[in-house]
Amino acid sequence: MSGALEGIRIIDASRVLAGPFCTMILGDLGAEVIKVEHHLAGDETRGWGPPFAKGESAYYLCANRNKQSMTLNLKTEEGRNIFKQLVESGDVVVQNFKTGTMDKMGLGYEVLKEINPKVIVASITGFGSDGPYKNLPGYDYIIQAMSGLMSITGEAEGSPMKVGIAIADVLTGLYTCIGILSALQHRHQTGEGQEIDISLMDCQIASLINVASNYLVGGMQPKRLGNQHPNIAPYQVFPVSDGEMVIAVGNDEQFKRFAAVIGQPELAMDEKYKSNQLRVENKDTLVPSCEWALKQRTKIEWKALLDEASIPNGPINSIPEMFADPQVNAREMVVKMEHPLIDDLQLTGSPIKLSKSPVTMRTHPPLYGEHTDKILENYGFTTDEIVKLRTKQII
Structure with a gap:
């Protein structure tokens, strides 16, 4: 060919x-x-x-x-x-x-x-x-x-x-x-x-995509957020019992499943977290609750549970770990x-x-x-x- x-x-x-x-x-x-x-x-x-x-x-x-x-x-x-x-x-x-x-x-x-x-x-x-x-x-x-x-x-x-x-x-x-x-x-x-x-x-x-648009459309002065996202929550690096991983909850249905997986289904019922906009606005209280739960298991355990629930997630790989990954x-x-x-x-x-x-x-x-x-x-x-x-x- x-x-x-x-x-x-x-x-x-x-x-x-x-x-x-x-x-x-x-x-x-x-x-x-x-x-x-x-x-x-x-x-x-x-x-x-x-x-x-x-x-x-x-x-x-x-x-x-x-x-x-x-x-x-x-x-x-x-x-x-x-x-x-x-x-x-x-x-x-x-x-x-x-x-x-x-x-x-x-x-x-x-x-x-x-x-x-x-x-x-x-x-x-x-x-x-x-x-x-x-x-x-x-x-x-x-x-x-x-x-x-x-x-x-x-x-x-x-x-x-x-x-x-x-x-x-x-x-x-x-x-x-x-x-x-x-x-x-x-x-x-x-x-x-x-x-x-x-x-x-x-x-x-x-x-700069959405960051530029946030400023041009909404006048928002973008700030450094480290490993958090300016428009989505929870969407960041989380510590677990044996390291760190990224969990990216992209919509309300995913959040309901996520809350259940981490053993805190009540988070999905809380009025402060019912929509992504509210979760972003109340991130300061939401994230600590998630962190506490996630520290109870390992990266391998959480990946299996989150994959089963179709929650986007992944370990933070080193370059050697990435090249050893079977998907790669x-x-x-x-x-x-x-x-x-x-x-x-x-x-x-x-x-x-x-x-x-x-x-x-x-x-x-x-x-x-x-x-x-x-x-x-x-x-x-x-x-x-x-x-x-x-x-x-x-x-």
Whole structure:
């Protein structure tokens, strides 16, 4: 079975996480991805560690499978001309240079669309192509701070906290992927390419969902709630006799069952707790009653009882515990790949399960410049010409 994006060629001039994460998804879906890296250093994440496996950083490996790597000096005319050749036969360009950098190099959208009117150019920046911050560099940590995300993350009386992963980068990668797929559909209908302007700041703000809406609609100043929910109760971390677990009671019927399971059916009859709105308003008295009851049993005991009653719940797993979970293994969320240096390379699997055109793990995250010669040969360069390009530090 062929991938859903087989026949689509992606020219990936991005690095670090948001862009490479996006292009890896497109590669998983069957697209050909040519990763264009700096001719002297390559993607910065190649040096981000430890850990390293045979010199390859775990950070780089997480976002670069199903790609070919070539090196190219875009500050030279010859390097830019090679890039234009790639674009001429490509479908999508993904880049995350600072705003205006591609234009300064003579590789902006207006130039590239003259070379290939059908090309789609996805430009990822910290703050977008316009506005007072357009020229500022964008880093995930800064975006988490400026977007308001950190102000609502952490314990109520504690300091603002960042999320444990580069969530703004990940979300931006996903939004960029959606934009590219939409632009490909538009091109299918009209024959036209287009430019996609994606910023980390915009993506993180859009992802504030109900918290942003609470402020815009109700004027509510969001507060840090730790592991509680601003709109639902009880919906949080609870201590049990041997640790902690999350219990998420999402509606009134679930609350009735929950109250019965924990041996306090009278809570469901109490006028203060009969609706979710009332439970949120009276959380200060509801939560202690639940905590007392839940401390009487273990995580395993409560999970069995709550699962039987269809109450959403789960233990707080460590990363090793998560990867040992039978559900994770059943869903093939760990994949093994052959690699020229690493004997037993394991990577996180894809969450996209397509019945007719499944994702495939075809090629390992490429070594730095691994495919430079092969790619240039495919574009008609001779061995002697490639040697000269390398001597002149074009590649």
